[in-house]
Amino acid sequence: MKNTLLSNLDYLTAKTVTTLKKHNIHTVEDLLLSFPTKFNDYTVRNIKDVVPNTNVTVAGVVQSKAMIKTIRPKLVLLSFYADIDGRRIRVSIFNRQFLRPKIHYGVYVRLTGKLSDNLKSFTAAEIHFDELSNNITPVFNIKGITDAKMLDIKEKVYEDFCEDLEDVLPAEIREKYGLIGYRDAVRYINIPEDDGEIARAIRRIKFEELFLYQLKIKYLLYMRKNYPQGIGIAYDREKVAAFVSRLPFKLTADQERAVNEILNDIAAPYQMNRLLQGEVGSGKTVVAAICLYAVITAGYQGAIMAPTEVLVQQHYQTFLRLFEGVPVKIVMLSSSLAQKDKKEIIDGLGDKDIDIVIGTHALFQKDVVFERLGLVITDEEHRFGVRQRVSIVGKGHLIDHLKMSATPIPRTLAISILGESDISVIRTLPGCKKEPITKYLGYRDMPEVYAHLRTMIAKGQQAYVICPMIEESEVMDLQNATEVYEKFKVDFQGFCEIGLIHSKLKPGDKERVMNDFAQNKIQILVSTSVIEVGVNVVNATTVVVLDADRFGIAQLHQMRGRVRRSDEQAYCFLVSDSNVTTAIERLKLVAEVTDGFVLAEEDLLMRGPGDFFGEKQTGNVMFKMADLVMDKDVLEEANALADRLIASGELFTNPEYEKLRAIAHENYITKKEMLN
Structure with a gap:
């Protein structure tokens, strides 16, 4: 069936086959698994059960002549009276004047449309003069082939090939989870008789899609851990414990747990x-x-990859402080370095003179070679494409990879992509940090924002002002930031210093501005979204986001996080005059909720899984019917089943699961590298 081309079927014309090919339908399997996009329900309802202004099908007998009235050019109204379940109803339909000869007293009509609020008139979208043989009509959306023709094709193909449809779910699983057989599911979804058949088919198809996906992921993780292709790094536990004890603060319980899981x-x-x-x-x-220090104690090197030079510089300074007095050589590698300095660093990595390198995409370059790389950490890993991450991990043999992100991943996506056992979560913040106070304001409220900024700056604190992001034009982005900067310079003249930072600044200038801000030489920093990732200025306690509707939930939450670095009260002002409903809902949500994990779940509901990771990610989960958000209850069932089959060993020992085991293992052979 998988290899049977539609062109080999005698009852399909060359034109039909060509049309189907344009929709990527080449084989019998492609055809049967190309499911309807929706179903039109033509079940005839009794008029007394109809809810006004809802789409419905009713039937009756014509009680008058058909009248035609031209409302305006190209808009003609056809109307008549019909007896529908004992009620005299006036029926209207537009631009169907050609039906007038068919409409006369005593004729049976089947009408699809909406009943008015006064229950006396019916506006029809469709009129038919025959009894319906099938109340449920699938809509296939194949341009060039009518739905009726597609249904006829599917009936013939199903009849010829249904015996070849193989069910991979054993009877035990089908019975336990209330699932119909695969053969029935394919028939019911393509050639349904009623709503019940459609519902049962959808349940079966969604469950199988989510279960097979979960099983493949769990099997990949199982094989990686039980048939390892890696190197156990025997780090010096005493040295690591001594390093932790010398830190100027105590780790939180979440940090300790994360360290233990990673080590x-x-x-x-x-x-x-x-x-x-x-x-x-x-x-x-x-x-x-x-964790980097741990691999260094075993004679390995470590690398941190960050998406921006600002974040690289920050990590570098932080590491110098953390490793003060520890014999570890740390360097920073970025594309802005002079060629001589870059060569010196590359030589140092090659002869193991350097222990830790912190860099941007410059780490991908072919001439960057490590003598003994043991651990790679990618910070804000969703900012890198899959190829970039694989590129840096590929600079050594069987390297361990830790990915860090301040963008919480909803549990629904986490269990469907990584498996919960490979995720470490830090929920509690160190110190006595207060929940930020967030206000959603309009531009008419800017005097309140200005007053707040003056009060905070008078106390010696600092603030960010984030300019609207205009993705279509970096030039407009820069122009807008510059205009805001000039306005703030005028408005706060003689009161405080204003700085400007944007993506077009040269690295040296950017570093100078950030250093001045870090030393409180600049009190208000006007910026594009460059501060969204990683910037750490403890004294900055207020962030003002202009045209906040231009940013997503995760971005806004990260910007707000920039001013939660100290135990001082943090403030966030979301300024927007947008009257777009979705934007208003988004901003209200961020103003009301401070828990990033709750926001992530809501963000997923608003955007869906396909858009959650952004354009730089590849391999987003795609199903024919299942939806990770809408079907999270089914996902939980499927995930628990996949866990049980692997943890109990049933997948490997029970002959009933041989087909499932073969599917999971074939996926492992072809896709085991995806785990890197």
Whole structure:
């Protein structure tokens, strides 16, 4: 069936086959698994059960002549009276004047449309003069082939090939989860008789899609850990414990747990592929430092890859402080370095003179070679494409990989992409940080914002002002930031210093501005969204986001996180005059909710999984019918089943699961590299 071309079927014309090919339907399997996009329900309802202004089908007998009235050019009204379940109803339909000869007293009509509020008139979208043989009509959306023709084709193909449809779910699973057989599911979804058949088919197809996906992911993780292709790094536990004890602060319980989970992976004989996620300011960087130090004690090197030079510079300064007095050589590598300095660093990595390198995309370059790379950490890993991440991990043999993100991943996506066992979460923030106060305001409220800024600056604190992001034009982006900068310079003249930073600044100028802001030589920093990722100025306690509707939930939450670095009260002002409903809902949500994980779940509901990771990610989960958000209950069932079959060993020992095991193993052979 999988290899049977539609062109080999005698009852399909060459034109039909060509049309189907344009929709990527080439084989019998393609055809049967190309499901309807929706179903039109033509079940005839009794008029007394009809809810006004809802789409419905009713039937009756014509009680008058058909009248025609021209409302305006190209808009003609056809109307008549019909007896529908004992009621005399006036029926109207537009631009169907050609039906007038068919409409006369005593004729049976089937009408699809809406009943008016007064229950006396019916506006029809469709009129038919025959009894309906099938109340449910699938809509296939194949341009060039009518739905009726597609239904006829599917009936013939199903009849010829249904015996070849193989059910991979054993009877035990079908019975336990209330699932129909695969053969029935394919028939019911393509050639349904009623709503019940459609519902049962959808349940079966969604469950199988989510279950097979979960099983493949769980099997990949199982094989990686039980048939390892990695190197167990025997780090010096005493040195690591001494390093932690010398830190000027005590780790939170979440940090300690994350460190232990990561170090266990590093010591294990499989390749680590772990995600460390936590709010901005939760202390992910110190966790990364401890783990890098661990591999260094075993004679390995470590690398941190960050998306911006600002973040690289910040990590570099933080690491110099954390490793003060520790014999570890740390360098920073970026594309802005002079060629001589860059060569010196590359030579140092090659002869193991350097222990830790912190860099941007410059780390991808072919001439960057490590003598003994053991651990790679990608910070804000969603900012890098899959190829970039694989490129840096590929600079050594069986390297452990830790991914860090301050963008919380909703549990629904987490269990469907990584498996919960490979995610470490830091929820609690160190110190006594207060919940930020967030206000959603209009531009008419800017005097309130100005007054707040003056009060905070008078106390010695600082602020960010984020300019609207205009993705279509970096030039407009820069122009807008410059205009805001000039306005703030005038408005706060003689009161405080204003700075400007944007993506077009030269690295040296950008570093100078950030250093001046860090030293409180600049009190208000006007910026594009460059501060969204990683910037750490403890004294900055207020962020003002202009035209906040231009940013997503995750971006706004990260910007707010920039001012939660100290125990001082943090403030966030979301300024927008947008009257777009979705934008208003988004801004209200951010103003009301401060928990990043709750926001992530809501963000997923608003945007859907396909858009959650952004354009730089590849391999977003795509199903024919299942939806990770709308079908999260089914996902939970499927995930629990996949866990049980692998953990209990049933997948490997029960002959009933042989087909499932073959599917999972074939996927492992072809896609095991995806875990890197």
